[in-house]
Amino acid sequence: MHDSQATTSQATVQVTTAEHEAHNPALVHQFADAEQQKNAASLGMWLFLVTEIMFFGGMFCAYLIYRLKYFNAFAAGSQSLAIKWGAINTAVLIASSVTVVLAIYAIRFGRKKLTVAFLVVTVLLGFVFLGIKSIEYTDKFREHHVPGANFHFTENFDDNGKQIPVNPNEVQLFFSLYFAMTGMHALHMIIGIGLMSTLAVLTWRGHYSAEYYTPLENAGLYWHLVDIIWIYLFPLLYLISRHT
Amino acid sequence: MSNEHGTSVKTYLIIGATLLVLTVATTLIAFVNLGPFNPVVALTIATIKALLVILFFMHVKGASEKLTGVVVVSGFFFLAILLTLSLSDYLTRSWW
Numbered sequence: 035m036h037d038s039q040a041t042t043s044q045a046t047v048q049v050t051t052a053e054h055e056a057h058n059p060a061l062v063h064q065f066a067d068a069e070q071q072k073n074a075a076s077l078g079m080w081l082f083l084v085t086e087i088m089f090f091g092g093m094f095c096a097y098l099i100y101r102l103k104y105f106n107a108f109a110a111g112s113q114s115l116a117i118k119w120g121a122i123n124t125a126v127l128i129a130s131s132v133t134v135v136l137a138i139y140a141i142r143f144g145r146k147k148l149t150v151a152f153l154v155v156t157v158l159l160g161f162v163f164l165g166i167k168s169i170e171y172t173d174k175f176r177e178h179h180v181p182g183a184n185f186h187f188t189e190n191f192d193d194n195g196k197q198i199p200v201n202p203n204e205v206q207l208f209f210s211l212y213f214a215m216t217g218m219h220a221l222h223m224i225i226g227i228g229l230m231s232t233l234a235v236l237t238w239r240g241h242y243s244a245e246y247y248t249p250l251e252n253a254g255l256y257w258h259l260v261d262i263i264w265i266y267l268f269p270l271l272y273l274i275s276r277h278t
Numbered sequence: 279m280s281n282e283h284g285t286s287v288k289t290y291l292i293i294g295a296t297l298l299v300l301t302v303a304t305t306l307i308a309f310v311n312l313g314p315f316n317p318v319v320a321l322t323i324a325t326i327k328a329l330l331v332i333l334f335f336m337h338v339k340g341a342s343e344k345l346t347g348v349v350v351v352s353g354f355f356f357l358a359i360l361l362t363l364s365l366s367d368y369l370t371r372s373w374w
Contacts, residue, residue, distance in 0.1 A: 069342065073341075073342060073343035073345075073346070076341075076343065076346055077343060077345055077346055077349060080346055080349045080350060080353075081349060083353065084349060084350075084352065084353035084356070087353045087354065087356075087357055088353070088356060088357065088360070091356075091357040091360050091361070092360070094357075094361070095360055095361055095364050098361060098364075098365065099364065099365065099368050102365075102368075102369070103368075103374070117305065117308070121301060121302075121305045124301045125298055125301055128294060128297045128298055128301065129294070129298075131294070131297075131331060131335055132290060132291070132293075132294035132335075134335070135285075135290045135335050136287065136290060139285075139287060139290070254335075254336075255336055258331050258332075258335050258336050259336075261331060262327075262328045262331050262332070265324050265327045265328050265331070266321075266324050266328065268301075268304075268324070269304060269308075269317075269320035269321060269323070269324045270320075270321075272308075273304060273305070273308040273316075273320045274308070274316055274317040274320045274321070275316075275317075276308045276309060276316065277311040277312075277313070277316060
């Protein structure tokens with residue numbers, strides 16, 4: 035009896051070894067097939083993205099509360115932002131999201147060079163975004179709109195060019211939230227650029243193929259979420275208080 | 279050509295173009311005085327754009343794993359709880 039048990043377990047070991055040799059090397063043992071593995075990775079990434087939504091959600095919540103309380107000051111602060119740069123940056127980010135999905139589409143067909151090309155364009159668009167953001171930040175520093183000891187705010191005119199008095203301290207609160215939200219978003223962009231650059235190098239070296247490209251897909255999810263956050267930041271900070 | 283998500287290059291480009299058109303639209307509408315509806319229109323357009331990105335670029339539409347959709351919805355659901363309960367608190371305070 036003991037013998038037969040031993041034989042059975044030996045047979046099992048042999049079968050497992052045979053399966054191990056036959057299966058896709060990118061598939062780890064705990065998953066039944068590649069699709070299940072990919073779904074699990076994507077689910078895990080989404081759980082992380084939910085924490086990111088809540089992280090930015092805290093700042094969106096603070097913005098909403100103070101905007102309702104200090105409406106005129108927030109409108110005045112919002113009107114001092116350059117709508118042109120905000121809109122161009124939105125377009126840049128949308129273009130970069132398109133290049134990300136095209137990179138992932140290309141790797142599905144094993145087109146490595148095309149994938150690397152799309153990733154490089156994504157990284158370049160990321161730098162364009164940060165460059166435009168730096169122009170905006172420079173303007174804000176020049177105008178003394180950065181919260182702190184040198185903060186100074188006088189320009190607050192309505193549609194007819196009539197000056198409306200606002201409390202500079204309340205406007206300062208708007209700019210604190212502006213720099214916190216766009217700064218945190220820019221930090222996410224920098225991380226995203228690092229991810230995409232690394233993945234471009236790894237793809238070039240042949241780490242990813244039509245069978246296995248999960249890191250590309252997850253980095254893509256991250257990039258799109260950063261895009262979505264900007265899609266909300268643009269109207270909230272630049273657009274919704276043009277008329278008060 | 280389409281992949282396992284059923285999304286083709288043509289779809290990606292159409293969605294990308296739609297997002298750009300919506301960006302131009304929301305920017306232009308911001309210069310039109312709609313009174314209290316300016317924020318409503320701006321945020322509605324932003325939500326449509328976010329939905330397009332989530333469904334088509336992040337492949338939540340047509341995902342083989344339905345649990346992913348549940349996690350996505352739960353994320354925004356908890357965000358809605360955060361915003362609704364915070365505002366219902368602040369807006370009903372006597373000192374507000």
